[in-house]
Amino acid sequence: MFCPLAAIFAANTLGGFTPTELAAQQRTIQAARAHEEITIDGHPDEAVWKRAELHDDFVMRSPELGGAPPSRTTLRVAYDDLALYVLVEANMDPDEVVLRTLRRDAFAIFSDDAVSVKIDPRRDLRTALIFSTNASGTQLEIMSLDDGRVNMPQWDAVWDVEVWRHDRGYTVEYRLPFAILGVDAEGDGDMGLNISRDHQAANATYDWRLILPPRRPTSASAFGVIEGIHGILAARALEITPYVAGYTDFSPSFTVDPRRRPNASVGGDLRAQVGKSSYVEASVLTDFAQVEADEVQVARDRFPLFFPERRPFFINGLDTFNFGRPGEAQLFFSRRIGLRDGRAIPVAAGVKAYGRSPKLVYGVLNVQTLRSIAEPPQDETEDPEVDIPAENFSVGRIAWRPTPRTSVGVLALGKHRFGDPDEAVFSGGADLDITAAGGKLRWYNFFAQTFDREPDEVVETTPTSTLTRRSRSKLGRTAASNFTYDGLYLRPAVDFTWSDTRFSAPLGFYRRPGTASHGARFFVAPRPRALGLQELLIGPFGRVVTSPDYTERLTADGGARFEARWRSSWLASYNLRAKDDRVDDAFELYGYTVDARRYQGTSHAFRVRSPSRFALGGELNYEYGQLFAGKMHQIRGRIVAKFNKHASLAGSYTHLVGHLGRPEANAFSFGFANGTLNLALNRNVAWDTSLRLNLDPSEPTMAVQSRFRWRYRRGxxxxxxxxTSQPVGTALPDATIEPFHAIAVKATYYFQARLGG
Structure with missing residues (x-):
């Protein structure tokens, strides 16, 4: 009897390579010592490039996994006392080079002809620094944590790259200072390395060491190795970046008091290498005026939304403090410092020390905020803000790594208000992280406790007095275990997260504390050759959430996923989900009350995405299903238009329409949008304007952020x-939305020196 699924599996020949053979392709390259100065211009004129070992055995990752690239790519590596140098030549028809962006730090680079140098500086098989450029030399750097599971494009580093365009294609020359890589000045200099090339005319991606799906492109455990680096200068880098800033919200006042939003301010950042792979960073009167605004998200449930960290000071060394499941169960979440309900709290100073030895990873963070003095209301209708007291935050982390794939660590953190011990909170925990099977298998576990205080409780109120029960301390506990296997064909996962009813994660992010959550999936990923397909992803998933004592079932949902990827880079998917959910406390959603009771229903979700290489592309999503007692339709469209290398537009709009039980009484229909127009005069001058539109009736607003950036010298x-933020549409009667305008100007000056050596 004919079995279609068996036929699909039988079609997987992978160009004559088995998955085991592909995964076993270890790559090692010797770095050549440079005895002369290397000029970064894209031209391989220096003698060291003639002596350097040349590799041209790149392998296609997409669309033909393990195939031979149609165009040659070569790699050479060199170093001197202070930096690592990488030379990549990408051969192709020069008339076919795709170049559509000049804007720094833009992911649109990966839709151009581009090269990415990926470094695992300490070969910990977990952390990678990614340096990407397109054929014009536009730069993008990314810090990748947790073997590619967490990527931080907000990380900023000072490095150099230039491109030479010629009749064979283009050549890219990198200079990556050891100071930003954190490389030891003595001892074993081996580092993890991978090179990826995006070749748009062929709709292809090539790797120096092949990264097997579903491994992420930034998975450090899939890198090759640079050998031969030794005897580099034992000098330590000192980087100082002072700033001056001006600000106005057009109110008739002027202040330099940092406890308010000052109209004029000065401050700065410092980073010093104090030992082998050990660093200290400090920031005084930290300013985040240039940080990109968060995108609009609208909740469809009663649980908190997760917004990623974007502030530079908190990103460097973030891998050291990583603890828990990002976006789901984090004991430490840096946005708890200096932000409260969207309001910025002034940071007086912060200091951070982090580093590692062959077996240990360690880090300490301390931040002192200032008292945030509330601005007086503009008129009698505006609700007054309240002052927020100064607070001190401390975080400490140490992890022992007996092997490169095993880590045992502890984390401790706390918040304290001087003179107010009742506001002190503390958390601490231990974790175990084990990877195997070349990084495809991961088992992560943690246990933690938190010490917090319950708020004051009003027990009785009379016309003459109020009886209040003082806050009481509470000790909460949490634990988690997560097992994943990301194989080429099989991708199972099982996870468990538990926390008791007294757990609150005051300095972390927990989406659903006080519950026991159990999830599982089993996806199968055949790779047929029929119909132009590259990969299918098929399988069930499910989750059950109970009370922490397992006496009550709170939520159960499950379903199936079907996804198809074509060799042309088109993608389509369908998800079916059934859900049984108990709401314990009534809450407000879109201006209506969702009652406390049990709800059941199903949902269907469809998605289609075009290839990113198109000058005009995008994505379309549609979902239909139950929303508590009612029905919901959600449609989301995203468009990316790359007009030329100087201008591009990316935006999305999501519209929700439905009701929460009775169409005639509690219907809703609204949307929200996120969009950015990018203009780049050249690689150093850019102007981007972002739109954030939220038509949720509880807070209908339109916000615009327009940023001009001129990199007038290195770093x-x-x-x-x-x-600006403006009310739009019709808000609910109790909504308070005040119009807002502000202009900020900030100038930084980067200074670097070497200490010793």
Whole structure:
């Protein structure tokens, strides 16, 4: 009897390579010592490039996994006392080079002809620094944590790259200072390395060491090795970046008091290498005026939304403090510092020390905020803000790594208000992280406790007095275990997260504390050759959430996923989900009350995405299903238009329509949008304008952030930022939305020196 599924599996020949053979392709390259100065211009004129070992055995990752690239790519590596140098030549028809962006830090680079140098500086098989450029030399750097599971494009580093365009294609020459890589000045200099090339005319991606799906492109455990680096200068880098800034919200006042939003301010950042792979960073009167605004998200449930960290000071060394499941169950979440309900809290100073030895990883963070003095209301209708007291935050982390794939660590953190011990909170925990099977298998576990205080409780109120029960301390506990296997064909996962009813994660992020959550999936990923397909992803998933004592079932949902990827890079997917959910406490959603009771229903979700290489592309999503007692339709469209290398537009709009039980009484229909227009005069001058539109009736607003950035010298910038937020549409009667305008200007100056050596 004919079995279609068996036929699909039988079709997987992978160009004559088995998955085991592909995964076993270890790559090692010797770095050549440079005895002369290397000029970064894209031209391989220096003698060291003639002596350097040349590799041209790149392998196609997409569309033909393990196939031979149609165009040659060569790699050479060199070093001197202070930096690592990488030379990549990409051969192709020069008339076919695709170049559509000049804007720094833009992911649109990966839709151009581009090269990415990926470094695992300490070969910990977990952390990678990614340096990407397109055929014009536009730069993008990314810090990748947790073997590619967490990527931080907000990380900023000072490095150099230039491109030479010629009749064979283009050549890319990198200079990556050891100071930003954190490489030991003595001892074993081996580092993890991978090179990826995006070749748009062939709709292809090539790797120096092949990264097997579903491994992420930034998975450090899939890198090759650079050998031969030794005897580099034992000098330590000192980086200082002072700033001056001006600000106005057009109110008739002027202040330099940092406890308010000052109209004029000065401050700065410092980073010093104090030992082998050990660093200290400090920031005084930290300013985040240039940080990109968060995108609009609208909740469809009663649980908190997760917004990623974007502030530079908190990103460097973030891998050291990583603890828990990002976006789901984190004991430490850096956005708890200096932000409260969207309001920025002034940071007086922060200091961070982090580093590692062959077996240990360690880090300490301390931040002192200032008292945030509330601005007086503009008129009698505006609700007054309240002052927020100064607070001190401390975090400590140490992890022992007996092998490169095993880590045992502890984390401790706390918040304290001087003179107010009742506001002190503490958390601490231990974790175990084990990877195997070349990084495809991961088992992560943690246990933690938190010490917090319950708020004061009003027990009785009379016309003459109020009886209040003082806050009481509470000790909460949490534990988690997560097992995943990301194989080429099989991708099972099982996870468990538990926390008791007294757990609150005051300095972390927990989506659903006080529950026991159990999830599982089993996806199968055949790779047929029929119909132009590259990969299918098929399988069930499910989750059950109970009370922490397992006496009550709170939520149960499950379903199936079907996804198809074509060799042309088109993608389509369908998800079916059934859900049984108990709401314990009534809550407000879109201006209506969702009652406390049990709800059941199903949902269907469809998705289609075009290839990113198109000058005009996008994505379309549609979902239909139950929303508590009612029905919901959600449609989301995203479009990316790359007009030329100087201008591009990316935006999305999501519209929700439905009701929460009775169409005639509690219907809703609204949308929200996120969009950005990018203009780049050249690689150093850019202007981007972002739109954030939220038509949720509880807070209908339109916000615009327009940022001009001029990198006037290496590592030094001038920013001009205009921000406005305006009420739009019809708000609920109790909504308070005040119009807002502000302009900020900020200038930084980057200074680097070497200590010793």
């Amino acid at each position: 030094s910038d001038i920013f001009l930022v205009y921000t």
